[in-house]
Amino acid sequence: MTSDYLVIGSGIAGLTFSVKIAEKFPERKVVIVTKASEDESNTKYAQGGVAIVLNKEEDSFKKHIKDTLIAGDGLCKEDVVKMVVKEGPDRLEELLLWGANFDVNDAGKFDLGKEGGHSEYRIVHHKDITGYEIERALLKRAHQLPNISIMPHHFAIDLVTNHHVKDANAEELTCYGAYILNQKTGDIFTIKSGVTLLASGGIGRVYGHTTNPAIATGDGIAMAYRAKARIKDMEFVQFHPTALYDAKGESSFLISEAVRGFGAYLRNQNGHRFMPDYDDRAELASRDIVSQCIDNELKKSGDQHVYLDCTHLDVEAFKKHFPNIFNKCKSRHINIETDWIPVVPASHYLCGGVKVNKKGKTSIKNLFACGECSRTGLHGANRLASNSLLEALVYAHNIFKYHAKRDVVMLNVDIPKWNDEGTTISKEHVLIQHNQKELQALMRDYVGIVRSNQRLKRAIKRIELIYSEVEDLYKQHKITTSLCELRNMINVAHLIIEQSLERTENKGGYFNIDNAKKIKSV
Template structure:
C-alpha cells in the first residue's frame, strides 16, 4: 500500500483530482481507503456545477419501471448516438449509487417509507430521486463533509489549473505521453505550483461559459477539455451543447434555472402575448418532450413574435403542492415579486450542459497514460446527441467509481513520478492590458450565442471560425508575454473550447439531437460520433 504521509513534498500525492464536484469527490472517497488523494478546486470547494443542480438523479426504483425502459429513454433522447453498452452500465449501477448517497446522509425526499420520485422530460416513468428542488446542493454537502473528514484526502481550494504536466515536462525529456499532474495558479497569491501524482483525474465540469446565456457556474470555462486537448487527448461530439428550455428571464438575476421538474409536475409553456399553450401542437409529449425540442420551441416562439421571454405556468396546481415541491424556486421568485402559485414565470432558453468532451472508456481512461476523466468534461458514450434529464449527476457517480476502481486495480503498473520541471516565469512580465482579456471574453460569448446557438447555419459557423482564428493569435501572443492570471487561463480555455465546438459543428452535415442546422435539416440514417484528433 502506498504511503506518502512521510513525503516532504506537500504537492506530491498518489492520486490528483482536478475538480471538487460529484465526480471528483466520488472518486476521492473511493480511493482514500488505500491512497493519499489531493483534490483541487478552482474556487471554493462547493462552487462547481454539482451544487447548482436543482433537478435530481435518475434511477429505476419505481415498481413497474425497468432498466430496459431507462436505457431506451436515454437512447431516444440521445438520438441514437449513445454507446448502448455504456448506457446499460450506468443505468444498472444507478440504484447502488443512490443507496451510497443515502448512506452518506443525503436527505432524499420520501413518501411514506419509500423515496419520492418525480418525473422529467424524456422519461417514461417517475424515476427522479431528489431533495426538494436543491438536490445538487445536498449531494455536494454530503460528499464534501465525508471528504473533509477523511485523513487521506487533502482539499485545496482556489487553484486554477493551467496545463497538464506531461512527459515533455520531465527534467529528462520523454515522449512517452504520461500525465504526472497539473500546473496551477493560486488565486490568492498568484503563485504557480506543480501538483504531481501517479494518476490524475480530470473532473472539471463543462464549458457553459463559452455562451452569453448559461445556467452554468462562473468557472465552467472548459478547462479540463482544453487542457486534455493541448496534451494530446481526442475530443468528441463538442457540437452537442444542451440548452435548458427554462432559465429565469430577469435583468438583475443571471443564470437562475427553473428546473425541468416544474414541467414534470404539470407546468405549461404559454405565449405571453396570446396565452396559447403551444407545446401540444409541436410534440405528443407536450412539455415533457426532451430538452432540445422544448428549447427550440421556446426559441422559435420568442423569435417569431419578437418576445423577450415565454411563460412557464404552474399556478393551476394547488398552492401547497407548488410550495412543497419547489421551495427554493418559490422563495427566490417571491423575492423578485413573482408568486408562482398565482403567476407565470418568465423564462428563456440558456446553455445548460456540455454533452461532448474528452474521449474516455468505461473505466474513465483517456488516451494518455495516467490520465482519467469523469463527469461533464467527458464524452463517455452515455448522452449521445442530447442528455436525458437527471442522467448527469448519475454519470458523475458511476464514472467517479469506475475511474477509482481502475486506478486501484492497476496501481502496481503505474510508474512513480519522475522529476518534473517547475513553472518558468523568467521571461514574462505583469500584464498592463487587462482590458484585452475582458474584451475577448465578452466577444467570444456573444458570437457563440449568436452564431453557434440553438439554431445554426454553415455561414454563421464560418463567421464564428473566422473570429476564433483572429483571436487565437492575439491570445497566444498575450499568453506568451505576460504572467498567467485566472482570467487569462479561462480566456485561453474558452477560446480553445469555442474552436472545438465550431470545428465539430462544421463537420456534422445533418441535424441530430442538440445540433440543429438549417443547411442540413435531415437526420442521416447512421449515427456517427464526431471525433477530433489533436
C-alpha cells in the same frame, strides 16, 4: 508537491472517486485541486435529481435504457447506457451510507419525480437542491478522511506531459501531473502525481447566458485538448429550455425541468400554449425539442422570452417540492399563484468532452476523466434529464474499481518549474473582459440553439482573431485566473465550432438549418 492521485475538481465526480480511493488506501495521498471554494461546482446547482429505477412494479431498467436511447437520438453507446442504468440502485445506496438525504412520501418511500423525456417517475431528489445535498454529504465524508487534502482557490493551468519532461521510458503520451496556480499568492507550482483525474465540470460560461456557475469555463477539456487528448461530440451543447429571464442577460438561475414534470405549461406572449403544436409530449418533450420550439417561437415573434405558467398548480405542493424556485421568483416579485414566470433557453450541459472508455481512461496514459468534462457515450446527441449525476457516480466508481486493483507508479521524472521569465503584470484587464464578452456574444449569435454553415464559418474567422489577441496577452503577461479561463473558453469554443461544421445531419441537441431535418414551424 507529490500525490498518488491528483483530482482536478470538487463536484460529485471528483469527490466520489476521492472518497472511495481514500477509504480503500488510507496510506495513499489524494489531493483535490479546485479553483473556487470547495463546494462551488456544477453539482451544487443541480436541481432536479438522480435518475434511478427503483419502482420495479411500474418502471424497469429496460424503460430507462429506452428513454436514454431516444433522447440520445441514435448516437448513444448502448452498452454504456445499459451499464450506467443498471448500476443506479447500488450507487444510490452508497450516497445514503455517506449521509445524503432524499425526499420521501407519506408511505416512507422515495418521492420519485418525473422529467422531460422520462416515461416513468424515477427521479430521486432532495427538494429542488439535490446537487447541493449530495455535495454536502460528500464533502463531509471527504473531511473525515485524513489522506484527502482539498486545496480551494487553486487553479490548474496545464497538464504536465512528455512535452514538458524527458522520460526515457515513455513509449506513449503520458500525464505526470499539473501546473497549479495559487490564486491568493500568485505562485505557480507543480503537483506530480501517479494518477490525474479531470473532474472539472462544464463549459456554460463560453455562452455567457448559462445556468452554470461562473467557474464553468471548460478548463479540463481545454487542458486535455492542449495535451493532445481525444475530444469528441463537442457540437452537442444542451440548452436548458427554462432559465429565469433577466433583461440584463446575466441570469443563471434554473427553473428546473421538474416544474414542467409537475404540470407547468409553456405559453408565448399571447398566452398560447404552444408545445402541443410541435410535439405530442408537449412540455414533457426532451430538452432539445423544447429549446428549439421556444427558439422558433421567439424568432417568429421577436420577443425576448416566453412564459412558464404555474398558476393552475397547487401552490402549497409547489412550495414543498420547489422551495428554492418559489423563493427566487418571489424575490423577483413573481407570484407563481397569479403570475407567469418569464423564461428563456440558456446553455446548460455539454454532452461531449474528453473521450474515455468504460474505465474512465483517456487517450493519454495516467489521465482519467469523469463527469461533465468527459465523453462516455451515455448521452449521445442529447442528455436525458437527471442522467448526469448518475453518470458521474457510476464512472467515478469504475475509475475507483480500476485503481483499486493497481499500485500507484510514481514516475521518476523531473518536472521543470513554470517559466514566466520576461513577462510582466498586465495592467489592461479590460482587454480580457472585452475579448470574453466578444467571444460569448459570438457563441450565442452564431453557435447557439439553431446554427447554420454560414454562421459557423463566420464564427471560425472571428474566433481566430480573438485567439491571436489572447495568445499575445498570455505570452507577454504573468498568469492570472481570468486570462487562463479566457484562453480555455477560446479552445472550447474552437472545438464546438469545428465539430459542428463536421456534422452533416441534425441529431439531438445539434440543429443546423442547412441540414435536411427541420423542426415543424407553426
